Amino acid sequence: MNSTPAGKRPGPARATIVDVARAAGVSRQTVTRAVNDMPGINPATRDRVLAAVRELNYHPSRFGRGLVKPSARTLGLVLGDLTNPYYADLAATVLRLAAARGWTVVMAEPGSVTDLVGGVDAVVGFTGLALEPPGAGAPNLPVVEIDPPRAHPGHGRIEFERWTATRDAVRHLLERGTRRPVVLDMPSRSSRGRTFVEAFGEAGLEAVVVDRDTPWADLAPLRPDALVAFNDLGGFRLLRELEAHGVAVPGQVRVVGVDGLAVGEFVTPRLSTLAIDLAEVARAALDLVLALSEGPGRDGASELVRVVPHRFLAREST
Amino acid sequence: MNSTPAGKRPGPARATIVDVARAAGVSRQTVTRAVNDMPGINPATRDRVLAAVRELNYHPSRFGRGLVKPSARTLGLVLGDLTNPYYADLAATVLRLAAARGWTVVMAEPGSVTDLVGGVDAVVGFTGLALEPPGAGAPNLPVVEIDPPRAHPGHGRIEFERWTATRDAVRHLLERGTRRPVVLDMPSRSSRGRTFVEAFGEAGLEAVVVDRDTPWADLAPLRPDALVAFNDLGGFRLLRELEAHGVAVPGQVRVVGVDGLAVGEFVTPRLSTLAIDLAEVARAALDLVLALSEGPGRDGASELVRVVPHRFLAREST
DNA sequence: CTGAAAGCGCTTACAG
């Protein structure tokens, strides 16, 4: 009498709208009306349907529903290791903002971005170059990249403005007597590192650039009086090493980080840093994604970029 | 000749499998074969189809696909504010493990858990009591709760074993001369707080319990010589306040946290803490979810629980 | 207030 194999069910098969309709003795769309709280349904009927819903433990399939109403949007959030509070803080804000806008958020690491394609309606994050899908050409999705090493045509972009804050930091360091600054950077050189080197240059100082993970043992021979860490986490590491070696901070060596992590308030001495308002980054990224998702004409390429400024936070380590 | 409204398209409508089939001059299932890299297709045909795929920027709808193959599983991860490294670290591990198992992870905050119901195939996390959906009865989903305040029938559960580590911590504190311990806890009293109070009791000491956010100004009158923070973040806060007030740690007051955050290594003095292996928690939770998702018989309720032990990490603050 | 029909985009047997 029905199309299912009949008799014993193979397992805990989820109840469908048809099961509920049958149990309540109504049609499928009456179930829809009751479940989705739509008008034009007899209260008694609704109650009967909801009772059946409860009884059968029915939950609408997201697939069936998604097929029909394209409104349920899913955002792919691509971030580095959440173990780094910088990414975690950003994720926290994006999550909150996305939920407020009715989006669902799927998380992925840069390595598994391609799993996202086809599963989400838009992508936000530090996608890097991992975005190129293997076989099927570039994804048609709205993509917003945060602080990408280089612009990607067609993608939205959140750019970090570092000049003002970096100059502030350099001026601050100079005022405290810095003469031999060392900048710790990635082997491939980052925008943050270059900006610091240039700013020092403007001030008449030539900064030495070394690898971001260089231990103090290898730093000491350079006799630095200021260390620019690659990020706050690196700054924490430096602070610890300096303390272990009995080097006074900021007395002998000043240390500045980049990111503006909240935990920087808890280390000793508290870490001076180039902070960025992660909430603003998240907000800008989400706005851009929305614009890309809905806006039809993409003529003004300038529309695709949002700029968020850093600011220098002088705490105790400088 | 086709069923679409014809003529001008309303917007950037996504290409469907039918569009690709028409463009490549093949049937729908040949497109499926090419896109999903299935056997039994002429290489030339496949190339032609893939060319059309690229041209039309086609990506299979996750809804159409999901409707047919129930294999693409989605995990709902419910955690508190990722700003707390404890949750962030856990999220990082779950993400990695879930990806390895082929699951997609949707994140939600405890407040918006109900958005998840119907959108995911299982739920893991600190769901608390927020799990009760408003109208539609309890969800039929496999649910694994992490360290829940109380057991929830039918749900899987990751339990934290605190006794051993707590006794170790108390013994350690006593050896250092602790006589007036204060435990900072939630107003509603937590398992961690109660365990400490009992362990101190076993050792013949009566611990004073105060609110987790009590400032040092209100703590000082109690003349404590050991402070058990609610978690590591609270421990950091205490460390800072103590330093600001010129109180020696661990000389005058010993401080111990709970969580075992990696950043605890960077504060001064480094925070002693009750650590838990978050990777093990994540692994246990995922295993349980898998068992609940597939295992048919739920007779042995003992099967639904996994226990993960804390261990005491003596660092510098005690 | 309620229901019969059509269709969303895809895949899985089943024929050729």
Added chain:
DNA sequence: CTGAAAGCGCTTACAG
């Protein structure tokens, strides 16, 4: 190697 048919679970007009 390729295609016609059926169906996954749901909602949206359209009739009654």
